[in-house]
Amino acid sequence: MEIKLQIQATDESRSAVERLARENLDKKLKSYLNKFDREDVVWNISIKIDKDKKWLFVWKLQISIDWHNYYYEREDYKNLDDLVNNLFDHFKLDLSSK
Numbered sequence: 557m558e559i560k561l562q563i564q565a566t567d568e569s570r571s572a573v574e575r576l577a578r579e580n581l582d583k584k585l586k587s588y589l590n591k592f593d594r595e596d597v598v599w600n601i602s603i604k605i606d607k608d609k610k611w612l613f614v615w616k617l618q619i620s621i622d623w624h625n626y627y628y629e630r631e632d633y634k635n636l637d638d639l640v641n642n643l644f645d646h647f648k649l650d651l652s653s654k
Contacts, residue, residue, distance in 0.1 A: 580644035
């Protein structure tokens with residue numbers, strides 16, 4: 557299994573987003589990742605985080621895995637940690653229903 561993580565964020569938030577994404581993948585989603593643990597499976601994860609006119613975070617998460625696509629979008633978040641954890645919570649919920 558190969559995980560390709562692409563992050564589009566401002567310079568000051570890029571390292572935090574990458575750290576939080578890795579933590580979620582390694583801890584929160586570990587058991588869900590195991591069922592896709594084959595050599596031919598590639599995870600493409602794209603995270604885009606911007607700030608709106610009110611300086612609140614706006615995010616988009618797109619994940620493609622084993623021919624399944626997932627897309628999440630949210631706006632008006634103040635806390636970057638909560639935002640990233642929340643988007644992976646949504647993804648975990650979708651994976652658990654399969």
